[in-house]
Amino acid sequence: MSSTAQDVSGLPDSEKPLLTGNQTFASITATISGIVERKTPPIWYLALGAALSLLMVLFGSIGWLVYEGTGIWGLNNPVGWGWAIINFVWWVGIGHAGTLISAILFLLRQRWRTSINRFAEAMTLFAVSCALIFPAIHVGRVWVVYWTFPVPNQMGMWPNFRSPLLWDVFAVSTYFTASLLFWYTGLIPDLATFRDRAKTKIKKFVFGILSVGWRGGNRQWKHYELAYLILAGISTPLVLSVHSVVSTDFAVSILPGWHTTIFPPYFVAGAIFSGFAMVVTLTIIARKIFGLENMITVNHLEKMNKIILLTGSMVGYAYGMEFFIAWYSGNIYEQFTFINRAFGQYGWAYWIMVSYNVLVPQLFWFKKLRTSVPVMFVASLFINVGMWFERFVIVVSSLAQDFLPANWDYYSPTIWDVATFVGSFGLFFTLFLLFIRFLPMISMAEVKTVLPEADPHYVAPGTKGGHHE
Amino acid sequence: MKIDSQTYRLTDPGKGGTIALVAGIAGLILSGVGYVTNAEQFFHSWLVAFVFWTTIALGGLCFTMIHHLTGANWSVVIRRLPENLMVILPFMIVFVIPVLFGMHDLFHWTHAEAVENDALLQSKQGYLNVPFFMIRLAGYFVVWFVLSRLLFGLTRRQDNGDGTHDGIIKKMRVVSAPGMFLFAITLTFASFDWLMSLDPHWYSTIFGVYIFSGGFLAMLCFVTLAILALHKNGVLVKEITKEHYHDLAKLIFAFTVFWGYMAFSQYFLIWYGNIPEETVWFLHRWDGTWKTVSLILVFGHFVIPFFLLFPRAPKRSANWLRGLAIWLLLMHWADLYWIVMPTLHKHGVHLSWIDPVTMIGIGGVFVWFFWNRTAAVPLIPTNDPGLASSMKFVNS
Numbered sequence: 001m002s003s004t005a006q007d008v009s010g011l012p013d014s015e016k017p018l019l020t021g022n023q024t025f026a027s028i029t030a031t032i033s034g035i036v037e038r039k040t041p042p043i044w045y046l047a048l049g050a051a052l053s054l055l056m057v058l059f060g061s062i063g064w065l066v067y068e069g070t071g072i073w074g075l076n077n078p079v080g081w082g083w084a085i086i087n088f089v090w091w092v093g094i095g096h097a098g099t100l101i102s103a104i105l106f107l108l109r110q111r112w113r114t115s116i117n118r119f120a121e122a123m124t125l126f127a128v129s130c131a132l133i134f135p136a137i138h139v140g141r142v143w144v145v146y147w148t149f150p151v152p153n154q155m156g157m158w159p160n161f162r163s164p165l166l167w168d169v170f171a172v173s174t175y176f177t178a179s180l181l182f183w184y185t186g187l188i189p190d191l192a193t194f195r196d197r198a199k200t201k202i203k204k205f206v207f208g209i210l211s212v213g214w215r216g217g218n219r220q221w222k223h224y225e226l227a228y229l230i231l232a233g234i235s236t237p238l239v240l241s242v243h244s245v246v247s248t249d250f251a252v253s254i255l256p257g258w259h260t261t262i263f264p265p266y267f268v269a270g271a272i273f274s275g276f277a278m279v280v281t282l283t284i285i286a287r288k289i290f291g292l293e294n295m296i297t298v299n300h301l302e303k304m305n306k307i308i309l310l311t312g313s314m315v316g317y318a319y320g321m322e323f324f325i326a327w328y329s330g331n332i333y334e335q336f337t338f339i340n341r342a343f344g345q346y347g348w349a350y351w352i353m354v355s356y357n358v359l360v361p362q363l364f365w366f367k368k369l370r371t372s373v374p375v376m377f378v379a380s381l382f383i384n385v386g387m388w389f390e391r392f393v394i395v396v397s398s399l400a401q402d403f404l405p406a407n408w409d410y411y412s413p414t415i416w417d418v419a420t421f422v423g424s425f426g427l428f429f430t431l432f433l434l435f436i437r438f439l440p441m442i443s444m445a446e447v448k449t450v451l452p453e454a455d456p457h458y459v460a461p462g463t464k465g466g467h468h469e
Numbered sequence: 470m471k472i473d474s475q476t477y478r479l480t481d482p483g484k485g486g487t488i489a490l491v492a493g494i495a496g497l498i499l500s501g502v503g504y505v506t507n508a509e510q511f512f513h514s515w516l517v518a519f520v521f522w523t524t525i526a527l528g529g530l531c532f533t534m535i536h537h538l539t540g541a542n543w544s545v546v547i548r549r550l551p552e553n554l555m556v557i558l559p560f561m562i563v564f565v566i567p568v569l570f571g572m573h574d575l576f577h578w579t580h581a582e583a584v585e586n587d588a589l590l591q592s593k594q595g596y597l598n599v600p601f602f603m604i605r606l607a608g609y610f611v612v613w614f615v616l617s618r619l620l621f622g623l624t625r626r627q628d629n630g631d632g633t634h635d636g637i638i639k640k641m642r643v644v645s646a647p648g649m650f651l652f653a654i655t656l657t658f659a660s661f662d663w664l665m666s667l668d669p670h671w672y673s674t675i676f677g678v679y680i681f682s683g684g685f686l687a688m689l690c691f692v693t694l695a696i697l698a699l700h701k702n703g704v705l706v707k708e709i710t711k712e713h714y715h716d717l718a719k720l721i722f723a724f725t726v727f728w729g730y731m732a733f734s735q736y737f738l739i740w741y742g743n744i745p746e747e748t749v750w751f752l753h754r755w756d757g758t759w760k761t762v763s764l765i766l767v768f769g770h771f772v773i774p775f776f777l778l779f780p781r782a783p784k785r786s787a788n789w790l791r792g793l794a795i796w797l798l799l800m801h802w803a804d805l806y807w808i809v810m811p812t813l814h815k816h817g818v819h820l821s822w823i824d825p826v827t828m829i830g831i832g833g834v835f836v837w838f839f840w841n842r843t844a845a846v847p848l849i850p851t852n853d854p855g856l857a858s859s860m861k862f863v864n865s
Contacts, residue, residue, distance in 0.1 A: 109543075237726075240730065244730075244734070248737075248738070248741075251738045251742075252738060252741040252742060253742070254742045254743075254744055259738065259742045259744070260674045260738075261673045261674050261675040261676075261734060261735045261738050261739065262674035262675040262678065262734075263734070263738065264675075264730070264734040264738075265675065265678060265730070265731070265734065313650065317653060317654075317657075318674075321657070321674045321677070322674055325672050325673070325674045328593060328596060328661075328672055329672045329746075330588075330589040330592040330593055330670075331746070365646070
């Protein structure tokens, strides 16, 4: 089997080389380290400036919230959970792709994950950071945020252990911790590469400390790989548990539209769906700007789009089940809620949700469309929006019109709702820009394992002794 | 049992198939006796047995499609076994006939006088009525027939070297991708029709996924047992190795957890919401000795296999795996029994001799059919381009 030829279009997917452009170990290191080592491009400063400005919007909004209280938001009597909870669920959902890619796809031996896992894991951490802001501020009294933790105070009051809001605290913080450790463990060999390539003493010192004495010896790799496998095993249930717990915030109540048994797997599928959409959005931008088309190929993007098609359809299945069972239940409140969702005062939001989340991914049935970068970029943006509206539909439509018509009201956000949400992008992009400037955005050590040379049975072309010919 | 090492066909399929057929026919005759002596019990037992074996065949269809869609390599060498399960699926329509005759005994919603006095049942009449039930049933079997024939036809064409490798693989994917959607929809509504509507007032949106999780797990156990049976007779020992059943065992572990996740989600949300119209289903299953079955499912279907399958060693031991696979199949039966029977025996478990007889009746014919198919075609997809790498696959 000679793999030197460049024309691979005829090969089945499983045999196509994952990287293009005749990569070698050296070229991979040079490309990825080069992004960080070269002089900071002006556009980066520009982008960081924009992100920091948005971050100031976030801080300003939170400051005003703390000073004035939740009255600055559009909350009203039936709708006590507005954008804050929507944003929380949306950001946590986005955070799911990273761990799925790094842990579950690792356990499933999907080697294409190596080009995108670092990037996606970083995105996970930043998205979860954004998410954590919202539960912390959503009651307006950030100075008592420690009440969410089971810390006994002077009055001997404990949080209610039967409340899903407390489980959220545990689930999301565990998830963040495990993801951080996993991400950092994966970074160690690459940090050592940076240390070895560093030209200044300070850089050598900093990366030396961060790479915790990594030497790349045989024994170190052996232990490292085992540790990585164990961390993947530990992280895998977290991918499922976090959004399942988030779903219980709604589903343990008895509110029609919230209380339904499919919520845990439905939320997990939706989270993976929105996470992948965000990875696609960011990947397309990054690979274009940094010229990484040979590392993150259309083949990688196509595989992500297939997962988007799958999970988007799972979400569609859940929408369908909810609707069908609402009718089948014979319960007039359930029936009203769903008819009202689709045709009531928030019908526009419902149809945005259905068309962006279920119909748009169906474009990816066609190979032409799922391998077209512009198409998938636009589709991924639609999905990001659609998944925000899914949470809007769930949170707002069920609360605004529940059992008693006398309680009904229409909810609309204020400028401060919008500012807080838009501001959270500032935090996200600030962290992201810092990440791509100072750390390797593709896992050099892992991506090298997909090269033919990394296979223990590899025989270099032109040498004798191969039994593969 | 002997195998031709060139064609991978069984030259001597052994007596297993015949024994299964004899047992099956005996079981069916005794089931007939059961029908005469206690029709109501017979119909319920038969429904459990029918769904048990059908979900295993459905699992085979699903495994085959996932295999094609993911382009998996490790499973090429075991692919033929789920494929042979899939082939049985359309023939299960024969075994659904007694269910149709027993609809009056099984499904409360078929009683016109009950519907008249029940506003809820009236509101569901658009779905829960006999003609539409039959139409849906026919629909499920048409879908399963078409999918399994298409996929099996393609796999045989691959065996015979028709067309190009890529062409066949592409076609397999073209069938499997929409096939997964059709599979999800048909399995969901079949589980609503055959199981959830036994208690026509009760509803749960996760029910279809719950039945899928148990059925897929049972299929994995069945395939594992089939491989171990082949190995016992010295067949495919070199081709299917410890590494493959290590991977199968990982999947069994994963689906044990997945079943637990589904079962827990359903139970927990209903328990917490505590709405009478939903809790009633679980309350029946907490009545008298049903409580014991509920607990057996919690521990036997999830907790114990979870811990036993957690370490590496049992996943690589034929004896452990055999025991666990048999146990989990028993648990799948217990799960379905626990879903179906409380509608008949409301205040406690009432095991009947008709329960095992119907299981053996359908199961014997099922296993015979499976074995017959297995002997009729090569035991591994000999022409699959991934075969070589599947055979030398190792867990690192």
